[in-house]
Structure formats: C-alpha cells, structure tokens
Amino acid sequence: MDVVKKTTTKDDGRALYYYHFPATASEEEAKVFEAIDAEVEIVERCEETTNV
C-alpha cells in the first residue's frame, strides 16, 4: 500500500496533514491532493518485524 502525505500550515499556524492513498483515492481526491501546495512526503512503510 502506497501512503503519501503533505504537510501544510493553516492560517492560524496549526499543522494540517493530508494523507493520500493512490490505490483507493477517487479521481477528485487525487486531483485535490495534487493541487495542495506542499511537498509530497512518502510515509515510511512499516517493515515486516525484525526484532521478534
């Protein structure tokens, strides 16, 4: 599952994070996410556990 996010700042300074899932997003959701003026960050995938 690909997970990406964009971090933005609201007018009053609060952080707002948009999460996007390309595999299941609707066309409109994908378009809106793409239009958000922020860098795309890859959400680190949780690797299969190695410490067990």
Place this chain on the structure above:
Amino acid sequence: MSELRWNPTLDEWVVTATHRQDRTFFPPPDYDPLAPTKPGGFPTEIPASAYEIVVFENKFPSFRPEPPEPSVEGSMLYPVRPASGVCEVVCYTSAAEAELALMDPSKLRELVRVWADRFKALGSRPYVDYVYIFENKGKEIGVTLPHPHGQIYAYPFVPPIPAKEVAAARGYTARTGRNLYDDIIERETRDGHRIVWRNASFVCVVPFYARYPYEVHIIATKPHASLSQMGISELNDLAEALRVIGQKYIALWNKSLPYIMLMHQAPTTGADYDEYRFHVEFYPPYRTPDKLKYLAGSEAGAGVFINDTHAEDTAKILRDTDPLQS
C-alpha cells in the same frame, strides 16, 4: 490557556485548559467543521474540497508544541509546568455519516497506517513521552462533533494508567521471569470463555478484570509494544479486528453503540519497554440496550469499578453476535 498543575496527594498532573469552555458544541448538520470546504461554502477546518484522511492540530488543545507559561507561580508543594505537547484531530473520512466499523476494509487499513505514522512522528518529538490515540464515540461519551473522527494526545509525561500498566508488566516479569501479556493470552486461549474473536495477530477478549460490561481488549499476540513495531500484516490484522469488534457492537443491540476506544502503547521516552504489549481497549458505556453504566461514587472517588456482569457472560454474548459484514 493550558498549564499542568501537580496534585501532590496523588502524584499526578492535572491539565487546566480553560479555553476549551468555548469549543464547538453540536454544530448544526449543515455546519460540519470536519467536512471538506466546498466552493462557495463556509470554511471548515479543512480548506480543500475533498480529502481521504486528514490530521490537524486541535483548535482547542490541552497541549501545544509551544505552550504559554503557566498563569500561576509554581512552588515546592504545587509545581506547575507549561502544557507542552500536541493535540491532534484525525478525520477518518470526509463522509459525515460514516463510522469506523462500517468503513470499507481498505479505508480502515489506511486509517491504521495513518495512526502508525502519527505515533512515529509525534513520538519522535523530544518533548513527547507518550502518544495516546483514542476515539470518543457518541453523545453519551460527551462527543460534541458527530463527524467520524478520533484524537491523539501527545503528552509530555507518561499518563498514570499506562505508567501503572508498564510497572505491572515489569513487576510480573521480575517476579516470574515471564511476560504478563503472554500469560494472559495463554490463559485466555486455554479457557476460551472470555475470547470474543481472534485473528493471526490479535486476540479480542472481555478481560477477566473488565470494568465495563461489554469492555473488549484487542491484544497483540506478538511482542509488539507499539504500532511502529508492527509489520504490514499486523497493521492489517489490527484493522480487521477493529472492524469485527465494532460491527459486533452495532449488531449487539442493533444500534450504533457509543464507546471510548483507546490504544495503549509503549511510552516514547527512549527507554526499553519489552515487557509491555500493544493493546486496544473499548469501553462502551451501556450495560443493557437502554441503561448506562455511570461512573459514580466508588469508581470516581475510590477508583474501584463495580461491574454488574461477569466477563464470561458478556464475552459469550459478543462471541455469538455476528458482525454485520463478515
């Protein structure tokens, strides 16, 4: 304004957050602050016309990354601290009528991935010692916004209940050489009476020590102390367990059951918490379809819960209740 005030009689912090008196309280349905902002519509918390899952810092937070100084002077008897931390709101979906257990399974898996990312992001901040993910659902719990959402509190200290659980788990290991949660799972598996459901990574039980009649704990069967230690299969199994238990709750009395849902995870202090175990706890406040369990004298004042039911009986009822969609 928020500040931490120390209660020396219980050795614990109390948060004062006087600005929260003014928070949004049951807005009309067409004024949903957690909905997307539609062109020409009123501006909501999310200035976009659509979204999948969004997370934002609470407008009325109890904790802030850059908190103001306390409004009162501290003393040796009454220490005070700035309320440093983070309070976030997690909007599960843009659909105002949705609820967690009825979301598409793929959407629920995505939500779990967001929780895992928030745990990691918030837990890495130096002023955060504990990341607490929870959902208050239903007006009986005091929810003031019906739009499906949860919250995350990133505390600057380890809260009393997780601290007590960590101490209990460590004490058990010190006394027996065994892991407390392994023994609970082994015992529940052997008995079977309190198991509601299970999959490869989680066992769902009404615990032997349940405080609420229909309380369910979803306990990781592998030694994971937090979401960040889980692999993709465990995260997906968690989503499935949340969906099944949530749907059993709805099917139980054919109504959208209110609850408090919370995740207990290892503190993020940097220490080892190998004895601890990730688990989710659900507290539905109803003891019958129309009778609430109130936290009254014994529970609120003495910290002793009186449960009107046996876990074995309510577990059987929940076990025999089919989820809405299997």
